[in-house]
Amino acid sequence: MYQHILVAVAFDTDDAPERSLQATKLLLSPAGKVTVLHVKEMIPSYALSYIPEDYDATLRVAIRERLEGVAARFENGVGVLIDGHSGQTILEYAEANQVDCIVMMSHRPGLQDYFLGSTAGRVVRHAQCSVHVIR
Numbered sequence: 697m698y699q700h701i702l703v704a705v706a707f708d709t710d711d712a713p714e715r716s717l718q719a720t721k722l723l724l725s726p727a728g729k730v731t732v733l734h735v736k737e738m739i740p741s742y743a744l745s746y747i748p749e750d751y752d753a754t755l756r757v758a759i760r761e762r763l764e765g766v767a768a769r770f771e772n773g774v775g776v777l778i779d780g781h782s783g784q785t786i787l788e789y790a791e792a793n794q795v796d797c798i799v800m801m802s803h804r805p806g807l808q809d810y811f812l813g814s815t816a817g818r819v820v821r822h823a824q825c826s827v828h829v830i831r
Contacts, residue, residue, distance in 0.1 A: 697725035698826070700793070703732045704786050704800040704819070705766065707759065713766050715830050716799050720770075723797060723828065730770040732763050733789060735782045783818035790825060797826045 701720050705713045713732070720730060736759065739747060756777065763775025778785055790798055802816035820827050 698723050698728060698797040699725055700729045700731070700795050701797045701799055702786070702790050702793075702795040703730060703766075704782075704798060704815075705732055705734050705763075706782075706801070707734065707762060716801055717766065717769060719828055719830055720799050723799065724770070727772070729772040730767065730774070731789075731793065731795070732767045732773060732775045733786065734759055734763055734775075734777050735785045736777060736779050737782065738779060782815040783822075786815070786819050787822050787824075790823060795825055797828060798823055799828045799830070802829045802831045 701724055703713065703716050703720050705716065707713075724730060736756070739752070759777055760775065763777060767773035767775040776789070778789065780788075786798065786800070789795070798819060800816055800819065802814065816829050820829060
């Protein structure tokens with residue numbers, strides 16, 4: 697059982713965090729801590745002129761509320777929102793915060809993943825702790 701689990705979530709599907717949370721409950725020690733992390737990728741500069749000015753602030757509020765709701769399912773749960781590149785940011789956060797297991801979803805790879813690699817693949821290859829990938 698793990699003492700500090702990092703659950704990396706993306707709110708882009710209907711059941712986005714549900715299966716990850718079920719696995720986390722099974723893997724977590726009774727007094728363990730859960731960090732629910734969402735990495736917000738930067739908006740490309742070429743797209744900024746097409747996006748309303750308050751979009752980023754509104755999106756941040758919505759993501760934080762959702763993170764807090766998900767983290768509240770655990771006695772020692774906390775939601776964290778960070779800007780950055782998903783794979784690298786997950787790895788850096790896990791190392792800096794003594795995470796001993798990362799739980800994350802994976803998707804069916806598309807053509808772009810064969811050239812660039814998926815976030816889950818990058819995390820699995822470079823993590824210094826256990827990684828539980830759910831497909």
